Structures are given as C-alpha cells and as structure tokens.
Amino acid sequence: MADCFLTLQRQQITTLAARHTLPAVYAWRESSWTVVSPAGSGIRDAYRQSGIYVGQILKGTKTGELPIQQPTKFELVVNLKTAKALGLDLPTSLLLRADEVIE
Secondary structure, three states, rough: OOOOHHHOOOOHHHOOOOOOOOOOOOOOHHHHHOOOOEEEEOOHHHHHHHHHHHHHHHHOOOOHHHOOOOOOOOEEEEEEHHHHHHOOOOOHHHHHHHOEEEE
C-alpha cells in the first residue's frame, strides 16, 4: 500500500526485505532500490498534488467540488542489482517491459 505510514517507513521495510532476502514490490519509484516498483509518478508529485488541493480548500473551494484525480503516468522500475543479490533470475519479458532497469 502507498499510505503515509508505509511511505515513511519505506527505508526500514526495504532494508528488512533485503536482509531476509525477500523480493518485494513497492508503489513508489523512490523505492527503486528494491527489485520491482510499478509506480505512478512518484511521492513528490503526489505530495505536490495534495498541496494544490489544500491550497484550493484554503481559498474556499468546497471539497465536494474538487475533482478526483488519478495518476496518468505509470512506470515499471526494475532493480537488476538487487534481484541478482537476492539470487533471482528475472524473465527477459519483464526487463523488456520496464521503463527503467537499474543495473
């Protein structure tokens, strides 16, 4: 999940996953030191959009009038270095689909 608590604890979570050689998938691109991250636009963009919403509310816009927004850009980031350290062989089809492969 990409909630606030897990986002704030992402370094500890990824460290524990690596220590116990557990492959993991994360919602944010910023966790790309992990094996696979099918991410939206990233934490910074999510927080920027939240700030825009807060600004509109402070200017008097009713919350019910704010549009529901979803990410329009999704990236698949694969960390090959981490995968190799965990002893994982990733399929070529996954690597070809990735927007970025970290070696």
